[in-house]
Amino acid sequence: MAPADQTRKALTSKAISDDTASRLLAWYDAHHRELPWRVTPREHARGVRPDPYRIWLSEVMLQQTTVEAVKSYFRAFVEKWPDVEALAAAPTEDVMKAWAGLGYYSRARNLKACADLVAARGRFPDTETELRELPGIGAYTSAAITAIAFDRPAAVVDGNVERVISRLFSITTPLSEAKTEIRAHVERMVPATRPGDFAQAMMDLGATICTPRRPRCMLCPLREDCSAVIAGDPENFPVRLPKADKPLRRGAAFVATREDGAILLRKRPEKGLLGGMTEVPTTAWTARADGATTQAAAPFPGNWLRAGKITHIFTHFALELEVFRAHIKGDAPAGYFWSPAHDISGEALPTVMKKAIEAAIPGATKKPSPLSAKRPHD
DNA sequence: GAGCCGTGGGG
């Protein structure tokens, strides 16, 4: 390509990008979404700026997690731990309990470790490179905090942005390989002013207009720029590689109860699946139905009765658990502890374990009624 | 770099 052509192409490309960003920001201003971690335009006009602690907390919670699922957890966390110092002062166990049900539990452990580092350091780093070194903060989250909390230019690329960009430019390279190309496009589009709003606007656009299925292209501020819209096939993007099919594992869970309704629990290893969370005793989860799901596999003796069967879908396998129940007398066996009935809802129980307990004792994991007890969060 | 790591909601 001749130098003149390169220059023309570069100038045209930059002009299109600036215009694109401007129209996106105008759309963002007209369609502001109120979110618990977001500064409202009214607050912003009063001089309120984003709190790096709240931005960090929300971004970690939002990793692979929907906005709706995050809202109540975010409110509970900031009420319980209003700043990073408060979170750093909290026992990890309390953080795991507050995170229970949200998934990807290594996030909770990294969150606590990160809070400790930041509190000791005195404040959050304000550069992408420094943020990137903190536990649980990767390429996306470091860029998001840099842009949103500090309003500094950063290429914020999440699943929404990947979809928007892949449609804007009709990128046919499968997603896993196209990430570098997509990032280059975003870096070129990031405006010098309001980079934080630009990042949020791109993600809002992906969440509300440029959706995975049936995108609302007629409402899109970028429709005139969009290669996929012009070609009429936005739903064909992004191109993804076929996924591996999900294997089925089976096992048995044993819900042991004491006369007063307490349930026997134990803590899982810190690393791996549901790491550091609480569980009822279970057999190993095997790919074969080889008889391990019978009560003969109970980890301790008891009059085990079949209480039901549950299914739970994890990211990379499905699980079927046969649930047994028995009354146990005496002290908890080594490695276990009795959780009183009124404490069950506050334990660090992943959803799959709540399902197992519910199958044996309906209502056991539900939160106490407001009349009988006062809980800090729903 | 590909596999591991949760959960819930929408179409």
Next chain:
DNA sequence: TCCCCAAGGCT
């Protein structure tokens, strides 16, 4: 019902 996938990070 089933499949998709969500404001990803770690190893």
